[in-house]
Amino acid sequence: MKNRIVLLLVLLAVFIILPSCNYHDEPLPAEPANLPEISEPPKEAEAQPSDTWLSLKSVQNARQLGGNPTRSNRVVKHNAILRTGELGFSTNEDKDLLVNRYMLAHIIDLRDEVEASDNPDPVIEGVEYHHLIVWPRAVRIQLILDSTSDLGIVDPELYSINYYTEFALGDAAIEAYRNMFNVLLNNQSGSVLIHCMYGKDRSGIAVALILSALDVGWDVIEQEYLLSNVSDAGSVDISLLRFYKSIIEENYGSIEKYLEVEMGLDENDIAALREKYTITV
Numbered sequence: 001m002k003n004r005i006v007l008l009l010v011l012l013a014v015f016i017i018l019p020s021c022n023y024h025d026e027p028l029p030a031e032p033a034n035l036p037e038i039s040e041p042p043k044e045a046e047a048q049p050s051d052t053w054l055s056l057k058s059v060q061n062a063r064q065l066g067g068n069p070t071r072s073n074r075v076v077k078h079n080a081i082l083r084t085g086e087l088g089f090s091t092n093e094d095k096d097l098l099v100n101r102y103m104l105a106h107i108i109d110l111r112d113e114v115e116a117s118d119n120p121d122p123v124i125e126g127v128e129y130h131h132l133i134v135w136p137r138a139v140r141i142q143l144i145l146d147s148t149s150d151l152g153i154v155d156p157e158l159y160s161i162n163y164y165t166e167f168a169l170g171d172a173a174i175e176a177y178r179n180m181f182n183v184l185l186n187n188q189s190g191s192v193l194i195h196c197m198y199g200k201d202r203s204g205i206a207v208a209l210i211l212s213a214l215d216v217g218w219d220v221i222e223q224e225y226l227l228s229n230v231s232d233a234g235s236v237d238i239s240l241l242r243f244y245k246s247i248i249e250e251n252y253g254s255i256e257k258y259l260e261v262e263m264g265l266d267e268n269d270i271a272a273l274r275e276k277y278t279i280t281v
Contacts, residue, residue, distance in 0.1 A: 070215040086196070105128065207225070
């Protein structure tokens with residue numbers, strides 16, 4: 001009888017918390033005790049040029065990566081890579097802007113199968129759609145179960161740790177981000193837009209990997225990540241991004257090695273990405 005009660009509590013926790021996690025597109029709010037200590041307090045997101053933010057009225061957290069400097073005296077091309085929240089509520093005006101101003105060629109949707117079905121992306125003529133699921137619904141449920149005590153209580157600290165560890169090491173996440181790089185490499189012209197629900201966590205990790213491949217320094221990557229905090233999308237926690245980086249370094253030695261081993265990027269691929277998406281200043 002006791003075991004049945006515990007099982008019911010666990011299932012209740014899953015069905016209560018899971019929709020909340022989907023809605024916020026982030027792990028449960030927490031300051032995980034086991035995250036690496038931060039040697040310096042995270043900076044607030046610095047003011048960015050107005051062209052960092054896309055002129056979209058119906059899409060949240062919409063910005064482009066252009067202008068971010070690399071460590072080799074180049075900068076990311078303007079309007080070549082875009083990141084946003086979900087696109088399902090896009091107005092016709094915003095869809096026209098994406099195509100005619102931002103030259104949209106590819107949409108990469110990182111949401112799970114339920115999220116994409118509930119609010120599908122618009123079909124835009126001439127734009128190729130790629131559904132690359134970082135978190136299959138079954139994986140997300142398992143993460144919650146793995147973070148739940150015998151009493152059916154979800155530990156938010158453990159959930160945050162499990163969530164970002166799975167970002168770095170999970171098969172589904174690795175496959176999704178590897179396929180994302182394939183889209184970027186095969187893109188012949190136009191911009192690539194990457195999005196999830198609110199454009200923060202799944203998209204934030206995607207952008208951190210892309211900027212790393214483009215030779216952007218980690219301090220700049222953190223600043224770009226923190227821009228979600230001054231958007232209309234909610235908040236991100238810099239300690240979680242740093243934890244993600246530490247997991248990669250612990251298991252692979254460096255992000256560069258991770259890009260090679262798990263993202264399948266060799267020297268020629270890295271050179272092609274930098275040629276395609278950065279320019280000399």
